[in-house]
Amino acid sequence: MKKIFILLLTGASFATLPACNKYLDIKPKGYTIPEYFDDYQKLMNNVSLVAAVGAYPAYITDDVEAGEDNDVNQSASYPFLSVYKRNLYNFSPGQIFEQNDSDPQWNPSYANIFVYNTVINNVMKVADASEQEKKRLRAQAQVSRAFEYLTLVNIYAEQYDPASAANALGVPLVLTEDITRPYERKSVGAVYAQIKQDLEEALPNLPDKVLNTLKPGKSAAYGLLCRVNLYMGDYKASLENANKALGVNNTLMSYAAYDVQKGTWGRVFNSTDKSSFPEGHLNKETIWFRSGTPSSSSVFREVYANPDLISVFKKNLPAGAVDKRFRLFYCDGEALFGPDKIFFPGRVLWAAYVDFNLGVGTSELYLNAAEAEARTGSKDRAMQLINTLRDNRIVNNQPLTAANNEEALRLVLEERRRELAMMGYNRLADLKRLNKDARFAKTVTHTHNGQTYTLPANDKRYVFPIPPKVLAMNPDMPQYER
Numbered sequence: 369m370k371k372i373f374i375l376l377l378t379g380a381s382f383a384t385l386p387a388c389n390k391y392l393d394i395k396p397k398g399y400t401i402p403e404y405f406d407d408y409q410k411l412m413n414n415v416s417l418v419a420a421v422g423a424y425p426a427y428i429t430d431d432v433e434a435g436e437d438n439d440v441n442q443s444a445s446y447p448f449l450s451v452y453k454r455n456l457y458n459f460s461p462g463q464i465f466e467q468n469d470s471d472p473q474w475n476p477s478y479a480n481i482f483v484y485n486t487v488i489n490n491v492m493k494v495a496d497a498s499e500q501e502k503k504r505l506r507a508q509a510q511v512s513r514a515f516e517y518l519t520l521v522n523i524y525a526e527q528y529d530p531a532s533a534a535n536a537l538g539v540p541l542v543l544t545e546d547i548t549r550p551y552e553r554k555s556v557g558a559v560y561a562q563i564k565q566d567l568e569e570a571l572p573n574l575p576d577k578v579l580n581t582l583k584p585g586k587s588a589a590y591g592l593l594c595r596v597n598l599y600m601g602d603y604k605a606s607l608e609n610a611n612k613a614l615g616v617n618n619t620l621m622s623y624a625a626y627d628v629q630k631g632t633w634g635r636v637f638n639s640t641d642k643s644s645f646p647e648g649h650l651n652k653e654t655i656w657f658r659s660g661t662p663s664s665s666s667v668f669r670e671v672y673a674n675p676d677l678i679s680v681f682k683k684n685l686p687a688g689a690v691d692k693r694f695r696l697f698y699c700d701g702e703a704l705f706g707p708d709k710i711f712f713p714g715r716v717l718w719a720a721y722v723d724f725n726l727g728v729g730t731s732e733l734y735l736n737a738a739e740a741e742a743r744t745g746s747k748d749r750a751m752q753l754i755n756t757l758r759d760n761r762i763v764n765n766q767p768l769t770a771a772n773n774e775e776a777l778r779l780v781l782e783e784r785r786r787e788l789a790m791m792g793y794n795r796l797a798d799l800k801r802l803n804k805d806a807r808f809a810k811t812v813t814h815t816h817n818g819q820t821y822t823l824p825a826n827d828k829r830y831v832f833p834i835p836p837k838v839l840a841m842n843p844d845m846p847q848y849e850r
Contacts, residue, residue: 533557607740648725658727
């Protein structure tokens with residue numbers, strides 16, 4: 369068996385590779401040679417793999433507003449933000465990271481991909497497990513690798529467009545665990561093709577049901593394919609896969625019984641039984657759980673809601689109704705995290721302090737299915753899906769109606785904005801894909817210290833740059849001019 373040096377146990381860490389590694393910028397510690405099926409299961413059980421999606425892409429979107437220089441909420445004070453976050457917020461051109469910075473999305477994603485490649489390429493060779501067991505584990509690694517590449521290509525490349533995908537710069541497509549091989553930045557089209565191939569190959573070998581949400585089953589693969597199809601503009605396929613995933617789990621959780629209390633973590637609680645709002649891996653809406661990356665897991669208390677986002681929350685809210693997403697996860701004008709209340713009149717602070725699911729969940733599937741229905745099918749079905757979601761989020765909700773598919777689509781996209789705000793790269797991906805449609809293209813506006821910054825639709829600054837530490841090892845890697 370080919371010798372492969374890998375991580376075996378939870379808690380093993382990644383460090384920096386020497387210059388022979390072209391892209392990954394990682395090196396596994398705790399060397400061993402995997403020989404048994406249990407070794408590969410331990411690899412897939414590594415807790416670090418769950419941390420998969422950075423929060424910092426929110427800084428370039430119309431979800432956020434930066435704090436003041438001497439903000440009453442110190443966590444949001446503008447000078448305290450990392451340089452790369454300020455560069456994103458100001459729509460700075462060129463590189464956003466300083467020379468020695470590690471990118472909190474790039475590094476964890478490629479570290480995870482290294483592990484998935486090891487499993488995908490080698491687990492079928494072991495002799496101490498059945499073919500079904502080996503295929504199942506390999507399939508789960510394929511779904512996980514597809515998830516990482518979908519994240520990467522939507523942050524570090526331009527939006528998928530069938531007219532340009534074959535030539536547009538994507539990301540390095542690493543399919544081997546051999547860290548000494550030279551790697552090449554593939555096209556957006558090639559990356560999406562690999563993502564779809566992994567998911568479609570995995571599906572027949574995935575279990576119908578899983579013991580917990582940390583492992584992907586068939587519904588997770590269908591849900592991820594649904595998102596891939598949506599980003600590619602294949603709305604018919606997106607709807608088909610959404611329905612398959614929802615056919616397994618269409619559960620939504622009512623927010624009606626939840627309220628807020630003093631504190632940070634646990635500030636959102638059930639007013640009936642006093643339990644905390646369920647963490648993502650325990651939430652009954654979660655189909656497959658992924659969380660924030662270790663060094664950029666959230667922007668809780670770091671940013672205020674952009675006035676544009678606040679206006680969307682207020683839109684189509686019936687008289688006497690309360691949108692619990694806004695009530696629970698944001699602090700409107702004031703907050704109490706310690707002994708003293710702080711006041712920021714006219715501003716709304718993002719302070720959910722909930723470990724949300726950033727993988728595959730039912731609320732996103734309702735939104736994806738509703739958008740696909742509005743674009744290709746039935747406006748009435750689209751509104752039925754959206755109203756079901758709203759009934760579980762808004763106390764005293766009244767159903768929305770649409771006169772035509774165009775109106776239904778706008779209502780669906782507004783609901784998507786409310787539901788997915790501040791969640792990983794969701795809004796970045798939506799801005800990029802919707803900017804391709806003149807009906808929804810928009811200029812994002814940020815302000816700070818009386819200065820206004822603007823980011824026009826389809827601007828190259830939407831594409832995040834490859835980290836400078838990677839470029840230093842690969843000076844010939846082609847780049848977007850941003």
